[in-house]
Amino acid sequence: MTPELFDLIHGRVRERLTKMHVVQEPISSGERLAMTLRYLCSGNAIVDIAKGFRVGLETAREAIHLTLQVLWDDLAPQYMKPPNDQMWRSIADGFWKRWQFPNCLGSVDGKHVQIVAPANSGSLYYNYKGTFSIVLMAVVDSGYLFRLVDVGAPGRISDGGVFKRSPIGRKLHAGLLQLPSHSQLPGSNKTLPFAFIGDEAFQLREDFMRPFPGSREDPAERIFNYRLSRARRCVENAFGILRARFRIFRGPINLSPENAKRCEGSVRVAQFFVHGVQWTLFI
Structure with a gap:
């Protein structure tokens, strides 16, 4: 994913991600989105994602679950x-x-x-x-x-x-x-x-x-x-x-069925979004 596409997606979910308080010193909305996209694209376990971003396991797990929900709730009505x-x-x-x-x-x-x-x-x-x-x-x-x-x-x-x-x-x-x-x-x-x-x-x-x-x-x-x-x-x-x-x-996928649904739904939205933007920009 290019930086431009990341910024486009981030701009559409920044407000809700910023409002969600995960820990006493919450990580930024950009970090939460990057963490979630890394999780989806790499297939690595959440514990590996947490180590890569130097945050606690529970912090990473909560951030990823909430970001998946935001991606589905906010982008699906517009792009699906x-x-x-x-x-x-x-x-x-x-x-x-x-x-x-x-x-x-x-x-x-x-x-x-x-x-x-x-x-x-x-x-x-x-x-x-x-x-x-x-x-x-x-x-x-x-x-x-x-x-x-x-x-x-x-x-x-x-x-x-x-x-x-x-x-x-x-x-x-x-x-x-x-x-x-x-x-x-x-x-x-x-x-x-x-x-x-x-x-x-x-x-x-x-x-x-x-x-x-x-x-x-x-x-x-x-x-x-x-x-x-x-x-x-x-x-x-x-x-x-x-x-x-x-x-x-x-x-x-080591998630509950409900979180796995959000994961799959978020991926569909992300693919639809990326496909549509690339088509608009380059075709």
């Missing part, structure tokens, strides 16, 4: 707003121009984020991989940018189940996502609805497409599956970029 009709159409246009998949509103998938087993949680967070996790459910556009996210579902639930129970899925089923109306396909007279795309774990609906099952002999169906798979990889690529930039996701 749900798309409106015009933005959805722009997202669909991006999928057509970049991946030749029309009327696509986003690629959907879930990622298991490994956590240390919470006390007295039983098998609630135990997933099919044999680890404990919470699920990040995301809708990603053609440029690998997170547009909608839901964090915190227990790892034992399938991706389809997480999506159905998430605020994203419930709003989609209730028609509350401000989706655009039907649109004519490029180079065709056919008019079809806009839809999200995902893998076989998700339910097939008019507003959600998935591949044809099994090995298909029909050339048209094979081409459809190929195009859908290529566009769907956007969400997988976005998760890969996220893991490369924020190394905290490379191992178990």
Whole structure:
């Protein structure tokens, strides 16, 4: 992260971080933000972060937890707003121009984020991989940018189940996502609805497409599956970029599920913020 981007983020959270009194002689808001970003990007334990900044372990832990909360509470409403009709159409246009998949509103998938087993949680967070996790459910556009996210579902639930129970899925089923109306396909007279795309774990609906099952002999169906798979990889690529930039996701997060949710949410905001600023400055 460049100094300019750090200053931009710091300027938006400085006031609330300054108000939060952590110890008798509180560290500055800039140090708290730097400490938190180091924690997210390096993947180091909080005890190592504390040593690097020459503060006590509890001081570092409290500063990081509170800063994660501020990043999510203050920046999410501004930088993670749900798309409106015009933005959805722009997202669909991006999928057509970049991946030749029309009327696509986003690629959907879930990622298991490994956590240390919470006390007295039983098998609630135990997933099919044999680890404990919470699920990040995301809708990603053609440029690998997170547009909608839901964090915190227990790892034992399938991706389809997480999506159905998430605020994203419930709003989609209730028609509350401000989706655009039907649109004519490029180079065709056919008019079809806009839809999200995902893998076989998700339910097939008019507003959600998935591949044809099994090995298909029909050339048209094979081409459809190929195009859908290529566009769907956007969400997988976005998760890969996220893991490369924020190394905290490379191992178990030693936080409570609630703090892990704030951690993941703050990372989404930070990535959205950085992506948007870099696009504005350099493209």
